[in-house]
Amino acid sequence: MPRIPLLLLATLLPLLPTPVTVSATCYWPTGNATYTRDLTEHMPCSNDTTSPLSTICCALNRTNPSGGDKIYGRTNDECLPNGICRNRVLDHGTMQVSYWRETCTSKDWKTGLCLDVCSDDWTSGNGTTGAVMTPCDGTERSLKWCCGINTECCNDPAKVKTLPFEFRGALPNTASSTPRPLTSATGLPSGTPTTLSANRNEGGGGGLSTGAKAGIGVGAAVGALVLIALGFLIARKTAAKKNSNNNNKGDGNGDVYASEQGSTMIGSPQPQPAVIEKQVYRHEMEHQQRAELAYSPARPEAGRKQTPSYELS
Structure with a gap:
């Protein structure tokens, strides 16, 4: 909190005149x-x-x-x-x-x-x-x-x-x-x-004396200075609070990601597609591997059809 306006206020308050009697x-x-x-x-x-x-x-x-x-x-x-x-x-x-x-x-x-x-x-x-x-x-x-x-x-x-x-x-x-x-x-x-x-x-x-008018004038001037000091103090305090809030918002290191609907989320990773798990049995894997063997020039025998022994006889 600023100290100068407080000191100014403390100095001016004793100068406020008491009501003129x-x-x-x-x-x-x-x-x-x-x-x-x-x-x-x-x-x-x-x-x-x-x-x-x-x-x-x-x-x-x-x-x-x-x-x-x-x-x-x-x-x-x-x-x-x-x-x-x-x-x-x-x-x-x-x-x-x-x-x-x-x-x-x-x-x-x-x-x-x-x-x-x-x-x-x-x-x-x-x-x-x-x-x-x-x-x-x-x-x-x-x-x-x-x-x-x-x-x-x-x-x-x-x-x-x-x-x-x-x-x-x-x-x-x-x-x-x-x-x-x-x-x-x-x-x-x-x-x-x-x-x-x-x-x-x-x-x-009717009317006030010259001394009373002078007292009122001095009181009005001092009162105006006090109001100015208070206004300055409030403005400084408001600005400091605003800057503090802005710093708190700007210190984050999260990335900005766009969702499919176009909305923006701060610090959230992009959603990944769901992974569907399926149980595969062993005999299915062996059948698939045998069925998907392709012909290869380096291994021509790999592309040949294996003829069972009972068909050769």
């Missing part, structure tokens, strides 16, 4: 950016800039996955289609579910890009925490929600928050304002979305 800054309703651990944990719900959920931030970058045990720390959120962040955590064997309005990639929450609800109901009062929300029908598909941990506002039109099932946001110049469907999480009810990865530019704008 472009994080976005998420903001509280006051316009303050997230900081400390929220700065690294809060990420946009979608990296597709045509999706309204691309401006909604949830805590998606925690080490403890959604539904994990509380002893391992805070668990990841899950983005719901209506823009609310759902959190599930296992607490002493019981799955605790809570719903939150978190942050937004837009600094101005009045642009329509953010889920601007429960902004005045923060328990801490410092404007740097999410707002807990409670569905009036007890499910994440509820159209009516209360700010806080109870459903007392559900019958009060002045306090209840009515949310569409899908957050549509305010995305001008887009083909459709309907967000793309979200995949249901394993073991969750139908319609429940999974946590989405967040890789996009800061501020909710």
Whole structure:
């Protein structure tokens, strides 16, 4: 097997770039950016800039996955289609579910890009925490929600928050304002979305940064070189195998014989006619020899007829 392509491949593989992660800054309703651990944990719900959920931030970058045990720390959120962040955590064997309005990639929450609800109901009062929300029908598909941990506002039109099932946001110049469907999480009810990865530019704008484009370009070039090396390796291996097969076929010293039907057999002798054996008895051989004696000038007596003695008398 050729060694040069393998060495080339081993050299190029470490050069393949890792996926470029472009994080976005998420903001509280006051316009303050997230900081400390929220700065690294809060990420946009979608990296597709045509999706309204691309401006909604949830805590998606925690080490403890959604539904994990509380002893391992805070668990990841899950983005719901209506823009609310759902959190599930296992607490002493019981799955605790809570719903939150978190942050937004837009600094101005009045642009329509953010889920601007429960902004005045923060328990801490410092404007740097999410707002807990409670569905009036007890499910994440509820159209009516209360700010806080109870459903007392559900019958009060002045306090209840009515949310569409899908957050549509305010995305001008887009083909459709309907967000793309979200995949249901394993073991969750139908319609429940999974946590989405967040890789996009800061501020909710479209397009990749110059650094991201450069990284993609380098990755494409290195990937092309790897493909060329693999193609060369496969071609060399195929050619070597073909030559080996041809040598095995051409090394035989057998002759080529043609049969009566015109077919060709390699290394087979020409078929010989069958020999028919016949048993010849002794008296037949003696009679035949006496009958076939011919006249010979050297031995004239050999051609004479022998006359028995009884005929001479």
